[in-house]
Amino acid sequence: MRMTIKQLVSFLKKHFPQVADDFIVHISNEDRLSVEMPVNEKHLRPGGTVSGPSMFALADVAFYLAILNKIGPEGLTVTTNATINFMRKPKLETLLAIPQIHKLGRHLIVGNVLISTLSDPMFEKPVASASLTYSIPPKRETS
Amino acid sequence: MRMTIKQLVSFLKKHFPQVADDFIVHISNEDRLSVEMPVNEKHLRPGGTVSGPSMFALADVAFYLAILNKIGPEGLTVTTNATINFMRKPKLETLLAIPQIHKLGRHLIVGNVLISTLSDPMFEKPVASASLTYSIPPKRETS
Amino acid sequence: MRMTIKQLVSFLKKHFPQVADDFIVHISNEDRLSVEMPVNEKHLRPGGTVSGPSMFALADVAFYLAILNKIGPEGLTVTTNATINFMRKPKLETLLAIPQIHKLGRHLIVGNVLISTLSDPMFEKPVASASLTYSIPPKRETS
Amino acid sequence: MRMTIKQLVSFLKKHFPQVADDFIVHISNEDRLSVEMPVNEKHLRPGGTVSGPSMFALADVAFYLAILNKIGPEGLTVTTNATINFMRKPKLETLLAIPQIHKLGRHLIVGNVLISTLSDPMFEKPVASASLTYSIPPKRETS
Numbered sequence: 001m002r003m004t005i006k007q008l009v010s011f012l013k014k015h016f017p018q019v020a021d022d023f024i025v026h027i028s029n030e031d032r033l034s035v036e037m038p039v040n041e042k043h044l045r046p047g048g049t050v051s052g053p054s055m056f057a058l059a060d061v062a063f064y065l066a067i068l069n070k071i072g073p074e075g076l077t078v079t080t081n082a083t084i085n086f087m088r089k090p091k092l093e094t095l096l097a098i099p100q101i102h103k104l105g106r107h108l109i110v111g112n113v114l115i116s117t118l119s120d121p122m123f124e125k126p127v128a129s130a131s132l133t134y135s136i137p138p139k140r141e142t143s
Numbered sequence: 144m145r146m147t148i149k150q151l152v153s154f155l156k157k158h159f160p161q162v163a164d165d166f167i168v169h170i171s172n173e174d175r176l177s178v179e180m181p182v183n184e185k186h187l188r189p190g191g192t193v194s195g196p197s198m199f200a201l202a203d204v205a206f207y208l209a210i211l212n213k214i215g216p217e218g219l220t221v222t223t224n225a226t227i228n229f230m231r232k233p234k235l236e237t238l239l240a241i242p243q244i245h246k247l248g249r250h251l252i253v254g255n256v257l258i259s260t261l262s263d264p265m266f267e268k269p270v271a272s273a274s275l276t277y278s279i280p281p282k283r284e285t286s
Numbered sequence: 287m288r289m290t291i292k293q294l295v296s297f298l299k300k301h302f303p304q305v306a307d308d309f310i311v312h313i314s315n316e317d318r319l320s321v322e323m324p325v326n327e328k329h330l331r332p333g334g335t336v337s338g339p340s341m342f343a344l345a346d347v348a349f350y351l352a353i354l355n356k357i358g359p360e361g362l363t364v365t366t367n368a369t370i371n372f373m374r375k376p377k378l379e380t381l382l383a384i385p386q387i388h389k390l391g392r393h394l395i396v397g398n399v400l401i402s403t404l405s406d407p408m409f410e411k412p413v414a415s416a417s418l419t420y421s422i423p424p425k426r427e428t429s
Numbered sequence: 430m431r432m433t434i435k436q437l438v439s440f441l442k443k444h445f446p447q448v449a450d451d452f453i454v455h456i457s458n459e460d461r462l463s464v465e466m467p468v469n470e471k472h473l474r475p476g477g478t479v480s481g482p483s484m485f486a487l488a489d490v491a492f493y494l495a496i497l498n499k500i501g502p503e504g505l506t507v508t509t510n511a512t513i514n515f516m517r518k519p520k521l522e523t524l525l526a527i528p529q530i531h532k533l534g535r536h537l538i539v540g541n542v543l544i545s546t547l548s549d550p551m552f553e554k555p556v557a558s559a560s561l562t563y564s565i566p567p568k569r570e571t572s
Contacts, residue, residue, distance in 0.1 A: 015189045046158040052222040053200035060195050079195040080394065081367050081419060083226040083512040085539050085560055087532040102543075102555050103516040107393055108366065108421070110514050112541065112558065114531075126531050129541065131514055131560055133367060133419075135394070223537065224510050224562060226369040228396050228417055230389040245400075245412050246373040250536055251509065251564070253371050255398065255415065257388075269388050272398065274371055274417055276510060276562075278537070301475045332444045338508040339486035346481050365481040369512040 003068050011073055012065070023061055033069055035062040036118070037095045049089035050127075056084055058097050059113040059130035066099035067109055067134055074136065077109070081133040090127045094118045109134040146211050154216055155208070166204055176212055178205040178240045179261070182233070192232035193270075199227055201240050202256040202273035209242035210252055210277055217279065220252070224276040233270045237261045252277040289354050297359055298351070309347055319355055321348040322404070323381045335375035336413075342370055344383050345399040345416035352385035353395055353420055360422065363395070367419040376413045380404045395420040432497050440502055441494070452490055462498055464491040465547070466524045478518035479556075485513055487526050488542040488559035495528035496538055496563055503565065506538070510562040519556045523547040538563040 003011065005027045012020040024036040035058065037043075043054040060079060067077055096118055101111040115128040146154065148170045155163040167179040178201065180186075186197040203222060210220060239261055244254040258271040289297065291313045298306040310322040321344065323329075329340040346365060353363060382404055387397040401414040432440065434456045441449040453465040464487065466472075472483040489508060496506060525547055530540040544557040 018185050042161050047219050047221075049221070052203050052225065053196055056199045056225075057196035076190050078190075078192070078232070079229055081226070081228050082195065082199075083224070083369055083560060085224050085531075085562065086222055087534075087539050089221070102514075102558055105516075110516050110558070112560075129531055129539070129560060131512060131541075131558060133514065226417060226512055228388075228419065230391075230396050245371075245415055248373075253373050253415070255417075272388055272396070272417060274369060274398075274415060276371065304471050328447050333505050333507075335507070338489050338511065339482055342485045342511075343482035362476050364476075364478070364518070365515055367512070367514050368481065368485075369510070371510050372508055375507070 002070065003072055007073075008065050008068055011068060012061075016061075019057065019061070023058070025065060027069070033062075033066050033099060035065060035097045035099075037097070039090070039092055039094060044092070047089065048091065050095065052084070052086060055086065055095070055115060055128045056082070056130070058095055058115060059084060059099075059128065059132065062097035062099040062113050063111060063130075063132045063134070066101055066111070070101060070104060071136075077134045077136050079132060080108070080135045082130060083132075084128055084130040086128050088125060088127045090117050095127065096121065098123070107136055109136065145213065146215060150216075151208050151211055154211060155204075159204075162200065162204070166201070168208060170212070176205075176209050176242060178208060178242075180238045180240070182235055182237060187235065190232065191234065193238065195227070195229060198229065198238070198258060198271045199225070199273070201238055201258060202227060202242075202271065202275065205240035205242040205256050206254060206273075206275045206277070209244055209254070213244060213247060214279075220277045220279050222275060223251070223278045225273060226275075227271055227273040229271050231268060231270045233260050238270065239264065241266070250279055252279065288356065289358055293359075294351050294354055297354060298347075302347075305343065305347070309344070311351060313355070319348075319352050319385060321351060321383045321385075323383070325376070325378055325380060330378070333375065334377065336381065338370070338372060341372065341381070341401060341414045342368070342416070344381055344401060345370060345385075345414065345418065348383035348385040348399050349397060349416075349418045349420070352387055352397070356387060356390060357422075363420045363422050365418060366394070366421045368416060369418075370414055370416040372414050374411060374413045376403050381413065382407065384409070393422055395422065431499065432501060436502075437494050437497055440497060441490075445490075448486065448490070452487070454494060456498070462491075462495050462528060464494060464526045464528075466526070468519070468521055468523060473521070476518065477520065479524065481513070481515060484515065484524070484544060484557045485511070485559070487524055487544060488513060488528075488557065488561065491526035491528040491542050492540060492559075492561045492563070495530055495540070499530060499533060500565075506563045506565050508561060509537075509564045511559060512561075513557055513559040515557050517554060517556045519546050524556065525550065527552070536565055538565065
């Protein structure tokens, strides 16, 4: 059922070719998935900080990969709701996202993503916190 | 205090050069601001629908422009919180966003953005609904 | 399918006896539902303003009644997600909530509720804005 | 600066007399604050599950106490934004909430609250997850 890190990366490359190269996926030996996003000029907004949509994209991809890792290549699950709090302004530094699934239901998958910088791997000063809901389309039941 | 549509567009081009060309800004004769985002391949995700981060970016820009339109070129206001509900899957069609400011406080600006497609200009079947909070940095008070 | 105002009120009284008396339901001749909540001491918090949970309860009931009004006595729909922005501090005054349904799907119902005071019936200075998602339990399909 | 558990409870009793008795506050020897809410008939809604507003109230109080515990008796901080995901339907059982502060800024305080039941103290099947933002009123600076 699960997907390995190699399968996750090739799934991303196949289905999201336009963004796949923006992210680096890790799975720790304790089976904890994390996603890095090296930040460059295209992610910035005035003030030299990372833009909201860039951090949203990171949170969304990290949570999507956590779902794939749990339920397999279900390409058509879609985000139905996302809330994101931007807490600190990160500079031009690689961001690190850790997703956590709180509920894996038949129709809805709910969880959080915490985003920090590589220089704060313990998330003592997270830059953003998101909570996301994905829905699994009904057609899945018949496939 | 206000910015005209011409000023808004050149502000976008100057401060957000990487995305300015993705959006078309309108202000109606009743002074209602709306933003169009022509959708192309780069906005899509599996299933041929517009990706969440693309719609988030549209909501964020539309609300930001509505603020600029009210308080002038305050480039450093930042999103502190955003919630977005994805309600329908739009196809490869230009999206239309209408922002609405509910509160313009000294520190916080709060409002909503409704997103539809150009073929549904009355928002009878909106594709997404966002509520956003922007904060005005303290330094503004001294400038 | 729809429920009249009389049916809505008796549904509330039967299923939510502990709160039914806290709310007054209106349906305008243009078929617009609104809910009033007369505020008293039990709704207040320090500073003499209405507490967050009280406003949340108003938003939740208003949206629930809007759903009942559309799909009938479906007592088991449940809130899955709610976001509420508290924008102004209302004093000891009756609150007014107007719900709006943006999507009425098979599984999920999504919309907003705007809350103001009776002295601001045009919602020029709303006190709170909520966006809610309700889910319709699968069992409904077989009943 | 901090408030002890005894101070927290008497602060609640003094400023929120109408709800203070609904909650039990704990602080572990590792300085982790948690709040219990014994559930009774008044918290229920159709289907015998705990109502959304009751869980919202628990999340709000738990986060508020976590703030008081950090910054002292600042009675006038107010919730500006709250998002809550209802994930499972708890039965008539005491609920347990654990707040976590991610950012303690000059103007805004941001964090999460996870809610579970007493029979699931490890939060393996949380019933709700909230993210909250409180603001500290400007007047605090001069006091």
